[in-house]
Amino acid sequence: MTDALAFIGYIRDHPDQFRQLFLQHLELTGVSVAVGLAIALPLAVLASRVEALAKPMGWISGVGQTIPSLAILALVLPWLGIGFVPALVALTVRAILPIFLNAYIGIRDADAAVIDAARGMGASDAQRLFLVEIPLASPVIFAGVQTALVQSVGTATLAAFIGGGGLGDLILQGLALVDLPVLLAGAIPVALLAMAADLLMGGLRRFLVPAGLQVRSA
Protein backbone atom coordinates (compact mmCIF):
# COMPACT_ATOMS: atom_id res chain seq x y z
CA MET A 1 0.00 0.00 0.00
CA THR A 2 2.98 2.30 -0.44
CA ASP A 3 1.31 3.60 -3.57
CA ALA A 4 -2.07 4.13 -1.92
CA LEU A 5 -2.06 7.73 -3.08
CA ALA A 6 -0.87 6.90 -6.58
CA PHE A 7 -4.45 7.30 -7.78
CA ILE A 8 -4.08 11.07 -7.35
CA GLY A 9 -1.14 10.90 -9.72
CA TYR A 10 -3.26 9.00 -12.23
CA ILE A 11 -5.99 11.63 -12.08
CA ARG A 12 -3.38 14.39 -12.48
CA ASP A 13 -1.89 12.63 -15.51
CA HIS A 14 -5.25 12.04 -17.18
CA PRO A 15 -7.24 15.21 -16.41
CA ASP A 16 -9.41 15.12 -19.54
CA GLN A 17 -10.45 11.49 -19.17
CA PHE A 18 -11.19 11.99 -15.47
CA ARG A 19 -13.15 15.19 -16.04
CA GLN A 20 -15.24 13.55 -18.75
CA LEU A 21 -16.09 10.49 -16.65
CA PHE A 22 -16.75 12.60 -13.56
CA LEU A 23 -19.14 14.88 -15.45
CA GLN A 24 -20.81 11.85 -17.01
CA HIS A 25 -21.28 10.45 -13.52
CA LEU A 26 -22.82 13.70 -12.30
CA GLU A 27 -25.09 13.77 -15.34
CA LEU A 28 -26.28 10.18 -14.84
CA THR A 29 -26.97 10.89 -11.17
CA GLY A 30 -28.49 14.35 -11.50
CA VAL A 31 -30.70 13.67 -14.51
CA SER A 32 -32.00 10.36 -13.15
CA VAL A 33 -32.98 11.90 -9.82
CA ALA A 34 -34.49 15.04 -11.43
CA VAL A 35 -36.54 13.00 -13.92
CA GLY A 36 -37.37 10.51 -11.16
CA LEU A 37 -38.70 13.35 -9.00
CA ALA A 38 -40.72 14.77 -11.90
CA ILE A 39 -42.35 11.37 -12.43
CA ALA A 40 -42.67 10.22 -8.82
CA LEU A 41 -44.24 13.34 -7.33
CA PRO A 42 -47.34 13.44 -9.61
CA LEU A 43 -47.70 9.68 -9.13
CA ALA A 44 -47.64 10.14 -5.36
CA VAL A 45 -50.30 12.86 -5.57
CA LEU A 46 -52.39 10.56 -7.76
CA ALA A 47 -52.04 7.67 -5.31
CA SER A 48 -53.03 9.95 -2.43
CA ARG A 49 -56.17 11.08 -4.32
CA VAL A 50 -57.36 7.81 -5.86
CA GLU A 51 -57.57 5.25 -3.09
CA ALA A 52 -58.02 2.33 -5.48
CA LEU A 53 -54.58 3.08 -6.96
CA ALA A 54 -52.72 3.51 -3.68
CA LYS A 55 -52.44 -0.18 -2.86
CA PRO A 56 -51.27 -1.52 -6.25
CA MET A 57 -48.86 1.41 -6.70
CA GLY A 58 -47.45 0.90 -3.21
CA TRP A 59 -47.08 -2.81 -3.93
CA ILE A 60 -45.32 -2.23 -7.25
CA SER A 61 -42.85 0.21 -5.73
CA GLY A 62 -42.23 -2.18 -2.83
CA VAL A 63 -41.41 -4.98 -5.25
CA GLY A 64 -39.35 -2.57 -7.35
CA GLN A 65 -37.29 -1.55 -4.31
CA THR A 66 -36.52 -5.21 -3.62
CA ILE A 67 -35.21 -5.92 -7.13
CA PRO A 68 -31.39 -5.60 -7.30
CA SER A 69 -30.07 -2.52 -9.16
CA LEU A 70 -27.97 -4.66 -11.45
CA ALA A 71 -31.09 -6.65 -12.38
CA ILE A 72 -32.85 -3.42 -13.42
CA LEU A 73 -29.87 -2.45 -15.59
CA ALA A 74 -29.86 -5.96 -17.03
CA LEU A 75 -33.58 -5.88 -17.78
CA VAL A 76 -33.18 -2.62 -19.71
CA LEU A 77 -30.41 -4.10 -21.85
CA PRO A 78 -32.40 -6.39 -24.23
CA TRP A 79 -34.90 -3.61 -24.72
CA LEU A 80 -32.72 -0.49 -25.20
CA GLY A 81 -29.30 -2.00 -25.82
CA ILE A 82 -26.10 -0.63 -24.30
CA GLY A 83 -24.88 2.93 -23.77
CA PHE A 84 -25.59 6.11 -21.84
CA VAL A 85 -29.36 6.32 -22.48
CA PRO A 86 -30.25 2.77 -21.35
CA ALA A 87 -28.20 3.35 -18.19
CA LEU A 88 -30.02 6.62 -17.60
CA VAL A 89 -33.41 4.91 -18.01
CA ALA A 90 -32.49 2.20 -15.50
CA LEU A 91 -31.18 4.77 -13.00
CA THR A 92 -34.36 6.82 -13.37
CA VAL A 93 -36.54 3.78 -12.66
CA ARG A 94 -34.42 3.13 -9.57
CA ALA A 95 -34.74 6.77 -8.44
CA ILE A 96 -38.53 6.89 -8.84
CA LEU A 97 -39.14 4.22 -6.22
CA PRO A 98 -37.85 5.79 -2.97
CA ILE A 99 -39.11 9.24 -3.99
CA PHE A 100 -42.59 7.91 -4.74
CA LEU A 101 -42.84 5.89 -1.52
CA ASN A 102 -41.70 8.80 0.65
CA ALA A 103 -43.86 11.40 -1.10
CA TYR A 104 -46.93 9.18 -0.92
CA ILE A 105 -46.47 8.44 2.78
CA GLY A 106 -45.74 12.12 3.48
CA ILE A 107 -48.86 13.37 1.72
CA ARG A 108 -51.02 10.59 3.13
CA ASP A 109 -49.92 11.25 6.69
CA ALA A 110 -50.23 15.05 6.50
CA ASP A 111 -52.23 16.17 9.54
CA ALA A 112 -55.93 15.83 8.64
CA ALA A 113 -56.89 18.66 11.00
CA VAL A 114 -54.62 21.11 9.19
CA ILE A 115 -56.09 20.05 5.82
CA ASP A 116 -59.58 20.49 7.24
CA ALA A 117 -58.63 23.94 8.47
CA ALA A 118 -57.43 24.83 4.96
CA ARG A 119 -60.71 23.58 3.55
CA GLY A 120 -62.57 25.64 6.13
CA MET A 121 -60.64 28.72 5.04
CA GLY A 122 -61.94 28.15 1.52
CA ALA A 123 -58.75 26.78 -0.07
CA SER A 124 -59.32 25.05 -3.40
CA ASP A 125 -58.07 21.49 -4.04
CA ALA A 126 -54.97 22.81 -5.78
CA GLN A 127 -54.28 25.36 -3.05
CA ARG A 128 -54.62 22.66 -0.42
CA LEU A 129 -52.17 20.45 -2.29
CA PHE A 130 -49.52 23.09 -3.00
CA LEU A 131 -49.88 25.31 0.07
CA VAL A 132 -50.64 22.73 2.75
CA GLU A 133 -50.09 19.07 1.90
CA ILE A 134 -46.83 19.26 -0.06
CA PRO A 135 -45.19 21.70 2.40
CA LEU A 136 -46.30 19.47 5.28
CA ALA A 137 -44.92 16.44 3.48
CA SER A 138 -41.71 18.21 2.42
CA PRO A 139 -39.41 16.73 5.11
CA VAL A 140 -40.42 13.20 4.12
CA ILE A 141 -40.25 14.00 0.38
CA PHE A 142 -36.81 15.46 0.93
CA ALA A 143 -35.66 12.33 2.74
CA GLY A 144 -36.79 10.32 -0.28
CA VAL A 145 -34.82 12.52 -2.68
CA GLN A 146 -31.77 12.24 -0.41
CA THR A 147 -32.00 8.44 -0.44
CA ALA A 148 -32.49 8.43 -4.21
CA LEU A 149 -29.51 10.73 -4.83
CA VAL A 150 -27.02 8.80 -2.66
CA GLN A 151 -28.26 5.53 -4.13
CA SER A 152 -28.00 6.94 -7.64
CA VAL A 153 -24.35 7.93 -7.18
CA GLY A 154 -23.65 4.29 -6.32
CA THR A 155 -25.86 2.75 -8.98
CA ALA A 156 -24.31 5.03 -11.63
CA THR A 157 -21.03 3.12 -11.14
CA LEU A 158 -22.89 0.08 -12.51
CA ALA A 159 -23.67 2.02 -15.70
CA ALA A 160 -20.15 1.13 -16.83
CA PHE A 161 -21.23 -2.53 -17.12
CA ILE A 162 -23.61 -1.63 -19.96
CA GLY A 163 -21.37 0.98 -21.57
CA GLY A 164 -23.04 3.93 -19.85
CA GLY A 165 -19.80 5.61 -18.80
CA GLY A 166 -19.23 7.39 -15.52
CA LEU A 167 -16.53 6.76 -12.90
CA GLY A 168 -17.37 3.05 -12.88
CA ASP A 169 -15.37 2.92 -16.15
CA LEU A 170 -12.18 3.56 -14.20
CA ILE A 171 -13.04 0.88 -11.63
CA LEU A 172 -13.68 -1.68 -14.36
CA GLN A 173 -10.55 -0.63 -16.22
CA GLY A 174 -8.53 -0.93 -13.00
CA LEU A 175 -9.98 -4.38 -12.29
CA ALA A 176 -9.33 -5.58 -15.84
CA LEU A 177 -5.71 -4.38 -15.83
CA VAL A 178 -5.14 -5.20 -12.15
CA ASP A 179 -4.02 -1.58 -11.90
CA LEU A 180 -4.68 -0.30 -8.38
CA PRO A 181 -4.20 3.44 -9.01
CA VAL A 182 -6.71 3.37 -11.91
CA LEU A 183 -9.19 1.38 -9.84
CA LEU A 184 -8.90 3.81 -6.92
CA ALA A 185 -9.11 6.82 -9.26
CA GLY A 186 -12.67 5.63 -9.86
CA ALA A 187 -13.57 4.16 -6.47
CA ILE A 188 -12.41 6.94 -4.15
CA PRO A 189 -14.02 9.86 -6.01
CA VAL A 190 -17.29 7.85 -6.21
CA ALA A 191 -17.24 7.18 -2.46
CA LEU A 192 -16.51 10.86 -1.76
CA LEU A 193 -19.24 11.91 -4.20
CA ALA A 194 -21.79 9.72 -2.38
CA MET A 195 -20.82 11.20 0.98
CA ALA A 196 -20.91 14.73 -0.47
CA ALA A 197 -24.39 14.11 -1.92
CA ASP A 198 -25.60 12.91 1.49
CA LEU A 199 -24.13 15.95 3.28
CA LEU A 200 -25.38 18.36 0.63
CA MET A 201 -28.93 17.04 0.79
CA GLY A 202 -28.85 17.06 4.59
CA GLY A 203 -27.76 20.71 4.49
CA LEU A 204 -30.34 21.65 1.86
CA ARG A 205 -33.06 20.01 3.90
CA ARG A 206 -32.20 22.07 6.95
CA PHE A 207 -32.23 25.15 4.73
CA LEU A 208 -35.39 24.49 2.68
CA VAL A 209 -37.76 22.61 4.96
CA PRO A 210 -39.90 24.94 7.12
CA ALA A 211 -38.43 25.20 10.62
CA GLY A 212 -41.54 23.78 12.33
CA LEU A 213 -41.33 20.61 10.26
CA GLN A 214 -37.68 19.64 10.75
CA VAL A 215 -37.27 15.99 11.59
CA ARG A 216 -34.19 14.05 12.55
CA SER A 217 -32.57 12.54 9.51
CA ALA A 218 -33.60 8.97 8.84
Next chain:
Amino acid sequence: MRTLAHDPGYALLLTLQHVEIVGIAVLVALLVGIPTGIGIVRLRWLEAPVVNTASVLYTVPSLALFAVLIPFTGLGPEPAVVALILYSLLVIIRNTIAGIDSVDPAMVDAARGMGMTAAQRLVLVELPLGLPVIVAGVRLAVVSGIGIATIAAYVGAGGLGILIFDGIRTLNPDRVVAGALATSALALLADWGLLRLEKVLNRERRRPVEAGMA
Protein backbone atom coordinates in the same frame (compact mmCIF):
# COMPACT_ATOMS: atom_id res chain seq x y z
CA MET B 1 -34.42 -18.71 -19.97
CA ARG B 2 -33.35 -21.78 -21.90
CA THR B 3 -29.93 -21.81 -20.28
CA LEU B 4 -31.38 -22.20 -16.83
CA ALA B 5 -34.16 -24.59 -17.74
CA HIS B 6 -31.65 -26.86 -19.50
CA ASP B 7 -29.19 -26.90 -16.66
CA PRO B 8 -31.00 -26.78 -13.33
CA GLY B 9 -27.89 -28.05 -11.53
CA TYR B 10 -25.89 -24.98 -12.55
CA ALA B 11 -28.70 -22.62 -11.55
CA LEU B 12 -28.94 -24.34 -8.18
CA LEU B 13 -25.17 -24.08 -7.66
CA LEU B 14 -25.22 -20.33 -8.41
CA THR B 15 -28.21 -19.82 -6.13
CA LEU B 16 -26.49 -21.67 -3.29
CA GLN B 17 -23.31 -19.62 -3.78
CA HIS B 18 -25.40 -16.46 -3.65
CA VAL B 19 -27.23 -17.55 -0.50
CA GLU B 20 -23.95 -18.59 1.12
CA ILE B 21 -22.30 -15.18 0.59
CA VAL B 22 -25.29 -13.29 1.98
CA GLY B 23 -25.91 -15.82 4.76
CA ILE B 24 -22.36 -15.77 6.11
CA ALA B 25 -22.14 -11.98 5.92
CA VAL B 26 -25.44 -11.36 7.71
CA LEU B 27 -24.59 -13.98 10.34
CA VAL B 28 -21.26 -12.31 11.13
CA ALA B 29 -22.96 -8.90 11.13
CA LEU B 30 -25.51 -10.24 13.64
CA LEU B 31 -22.80 -11.70 15.88
CA VAL B 32 -20.99 -8.35 15.92
CA GLY B 33 -23.94 -5.98 15.55
CA ILE B 34 -26.32 -7.25 18.26
CA PRO B 35 -23.74 -7.08 21.10
CA THR B 36 -22.65 -3.68 19.77
CA GLY B 37 -26.27 -2.48 19.81
CA ILE B 38 -26.76 -3.80 23.35
CA GLY B 39 -23.57 -2.09 24.44
CA ILE B 40 -24.73 1.20 22.93
CA VAL B 41 -28.05 1.05 24.78
CA ARG B 42 -26.03 0.83 28.03
CA LEU B 43 -23.39 3.36 27.01
CA ARG B 44 -25.43 5.93 25.15
CA TRP B 45 -22.54 8.27 24.32
CA LEU B 46 -21.25 5.60 21.92
CA GLU B 47 -24.35 5.89 19.74
CA ALA B 48 -23.40 8.95 17.67
CA PRO B 49 -19.82 7.89 16.80
CA VAL B 50 -20.69 4.25 16.04
CA VAL B 51 -23.88 4.91 14.07
CA ASN B 52 -22.28 7.80 12.16
CA THR B 53 -19.27 5.69 11.18
CA ALA B 54 -21.55 2.89 10.01
CA SER B 55 -23.68 5.42 8.08
CA VAL B 56 -20.65 6.79 6.25
CA LEU B 57 -19.62 3.23 5.30
CA TYR B 58 -23.16 2.63 4.10
CA THR B 59 -22.98 5.50 1.60
CA VAL B 60 -19.89 4.03 -0.10
CA PRO B 61 -21.07 2.47 -3.40
CA SER B 62 -20.63 -1.30 -3.46
CA LEU B 63 -18.48 -1.49 -6.59
CA ALA B 64 -16.17 1.12 -5.06
CA LEU B 65 -16.01 -0.80 -1.78
CA PHE B 66 -15.17 -4.09 -3.55
CA ALA B 67 -12.49 -2.24 -5.47
CA VAL B 68 -10.95 -0.84 -2.30
CA LEU B 69 -11.10 -4.23 -0.53
CA ILE B 70 -9.51 -6.28 -3.31
CA PRO B 71 -5.91 -5.25 -2.50
CA PHE B 72 -6.48 -6.73 1.00
CA THR B 73 -8.75 -9.70 0.28
CA GLY B 74 -7.91 -10.63 -3.30
CA LEU B 75 -10.61 -11.63 -5.78
CA GLY B 76 -13.31 -14.20 -4.98
CA PRO B 77 -16.11 -14.30 -2.44
CA GLU B 78 -13.99 -12.59 0.27
CA PRO B 79 -14.41 -8.93 -0.81
CA ALA B 80 -18.15 -9.55 -1.20
CA VAL B 81 -18.50 -11.08 2.26
CA VAL B 82 -16.46 -8.32 3.92
CA ALA B 83 -18.37 -5.57 2.10
CA LEU B 84 -21.72 -7.13 2.99
CA ILE B 85 -20.71 -7.40 6.66
CA LEU B 86 -19.79 -3.70 6.69
CA TYR B 87 -23.08 -2.70 5.03
CA SER B 88 -25.21 -4.97 7.22
CA LEU B 89 -23.67 -3.70 10.46
CA LEU B 90 -25.45 -0.34 10.15
CA VAL B 91 -28.98 -1.74 9.92
CA ILE B 92 -28.34 -4.46 12.51
CA ILE B 93 -26.84 -2.07 15.08
CA ARG B 94 -29.50 0.60 14.42
CA ASN B 95 -32.38 -1.86 14.65
CA THR B 96 -31.01 -3.56 17.77
CA ILE B 97 -30.95 -0.17 19.49
CA ALA B 98 -34.42 0.70 18.16
CA GLY B 99 -35.74 -2.74 19.15
CA ILE B 100 -34.56 -2.48 22.76
CA ASP B 101 -35.75 1.14 22.91
CA SER B 102 -39.19 0.03 21.69
CA VAL B 103 -39.74 -2.21 24.72
CA ASP B 104 -42.33 -0.79 27.11
CA PRO B 105 -40.42 0.56 30.16
CA ALA B 106 -43.25 -0.79 32.34
CA MET B 107 -42.29 -4.32 31.23
CA VAL B 108 -38.66 -3.75 32.16
CA ASP B 109 -39.75 -2.29 35.49
CA ALA B 110 -41.99 -5.27 36.12
CA ALA B 111 -39.06 -7.59 35.37
CA ARG B 112 -36.92 -5.61 37.80
CA GLY B 113 -39.69 -5.81 40.39
CA MET B 114 -39.75 -9.59 39.98
CA GLY B 115 -36.09 -9.61 40.98
CA MET B 116 -34.50 -10.19 37.59
CA THR B 117 -30.85 -9.26 37.19
CA ALA B 118 -29.79 -6.93 34.35
CA ALA B 119 -28.65 -9.95 32.31
CA GLN B 120 -31.96 -11.75 32.87
CA ARG B 121 -33.90 -8.64 31.91
CA LEU B 122 -31.89 -8.37 28.71
CA VAL B 123 -32.18 -12.01 27.66
CA LEU B 124 -35.72 -12.75 28.93
CA VAL B 125 -37.47 -9.40 28.34
CA GLU B 126 -35.70 -6.77 26.26
CA LEU B 127 -34.28 -8.94 23.46
CA PRO B 128 -37.40 -11.13 22.94
CA LEU B 129 -39.66 -8.07 22.88
CA GLY B 130 -37.30 -6.13 20.61
CA LEU B 131 -36.87 -9.10 18.28
CA PRO B 132 -39.39 -8.03 15.57
CA VAL B 133 -37.47 -4.78 15.04
CA ILE B 134 -34.15 -6.67 14.90
CA VAL B 135 -35.64 -9.07 12.35
CA ALA B 136 -36.79 -6.05 10.31
CA GLY B 137 -33.11 -5.02 10.22
CA VAL B 138 -32.09 -8.53 9.15
CA ARG B 139 -34.64 -8.35 6.33
CA LEU B 140 -33.17 -5.07 5.07
CA ALA B 141 -29.65 -6.46 5.32
CA VAL B 142 -30.56 -9.69 3.49
CA VAL B 143 -32.50 -8.02 0.67
CA SER B 144 -29.88 -5.36 -0.03
CA GLY B 145 -27.20 -8.04 0.43
CA ILE B 146 -28.72 -10.18 -2.32
CA GLY B 147 -28.60 -7.17 -4.64
CA ILE B 148 -25.01 -6.30 -3.78
CA ALA B 149 -23.85 -9.92 -4.01
CA THR B 150 -25.12 -9.88 -7.61
CA ILE B 151 -22.53 -7.21 -8.43
CA ALA B 152 -19.85 -9.20 -6.61
CA ALA B 153 -19.97 -11.83 -9.34
CA TYR B 154 -17.84 -9.37 -11.30
CA VAL B 155 -15.00 -9.68 -8.78
CA GLY B 156 -15.15 -13.46 -8.81
CA ALA B 157 -17.56 -14.10 -5.95
CA GLY B 158 -19.80 -16.44 -7.95
CA GLY B 159 -23.55 -16.45 -7.46
CA LEU B 160 -26.41 -15.55 -9.77
CA GLY B 161 -24.73 -12.34 -10.98
CA ILE B 162 -22.56 -14.61 -13.14
CA LEU B 163 -25.53 -15.12 -15.45
CA ILE B 164 -25.95 -11.37 -15.94
CA PHE B 165 -22.26 -10.70 -16.58
CA ASP B 166 -21.87 -13.74 -18.87
CA GLY B 167 -24.94 -12.58 -20.75
CA ILE B 168 -23.54 -9.06 -21.18
CA ARG B 169 -20.14 -10.38 -22.25
CA THR B 170 -21.57 -12.79 -24.82
CA LEU B 171 -24.36 -10.41 -25.90
CA ASN B 172 -26.94 -12.98 -24.90
CA PRO B 173 -30.08 -11.13 -23.78
CA ASP B 174 -31.80 -14.35 -22.67
CA ARG B 175 -29.04 -15.07 -20.20
CA VAL B 176 -29.07 -11.47 -18.93
CA VAL B 177 -32.81 -11.58 -18.35
CA ALA B 178 -32.57 -15.03 -16.74
CA GLY B 179 -29.98 -13.69 -14.30
CA ALA B 180 -32.00 -10.56 -13.59
CA LEU B 181 -35.17 -12.55 -12.94
CA ALA B 182 -33.38 -15.14 -10.80
CA THR B 183 -31.76 -12.51 -8.53
CA SER B 184 -35.03 -10.58 -8.31
CA ALA B 185 -36.92 -13.74 -7.40
CA LEU B 186 -34.37 -14.58 -4.71
CA ALA B 187 -34.62 -11.06 -3.24
CA LEU B 188 -38.43 -11.07 -3.31
CA LEU B 189 -38.57 -14.53 -1.73
CA ALA B 190 -36.21 -13.52 1.09
CA ASP B 191 -38.16 -10.30 1.65
CA TRP B 192 -41.46 -12.17 1.78
CA GLY B 193 -40.19 -14.89 4.12
CA LEU B 194 -38.60 -12.49 6.60
CA LEU B 195 -41.64 -10.21 6.50
CA ARG B 196 -43.79 -13.20 7.48
CA LEU B 197 -41.43 -13.94 10.34
CA GLU B 198 -41.65 -10.31 11.45
CA LYS B 199 -45.44 -10.45 11.45
CA VAL B 200 -45.56 -13.71 13.40
CA LEU B 201 -43.13 -12.30 15.98
CA ASN B 202 -45.17 -9.12 16.25
CA ARG B 203 -48.31 -11.09 16.89
CA GLU B 204 -46.56 -13.19 19.54
CA ARG B 205 -45.29 -10.03 21.11
CA ARG B 206 -48.69 -8.39 21.33
CA ARG B 207 -50.69 -11.38 22.48
CA PRO B 208 -50.05 -11.41 26.22
CA VAL B 209 -50.53 -7.63 26.39
CA GLU B 210 -53.87 -7.78 24.62
CA ALA B 211 -54.99 -10.71 26.75
CA GLY B 212 -54.07 -8.79 29.86
CA MET B 213 -56.10 -5.79 28.75
CA ALA B 214 -59.24 -7.76 27.87
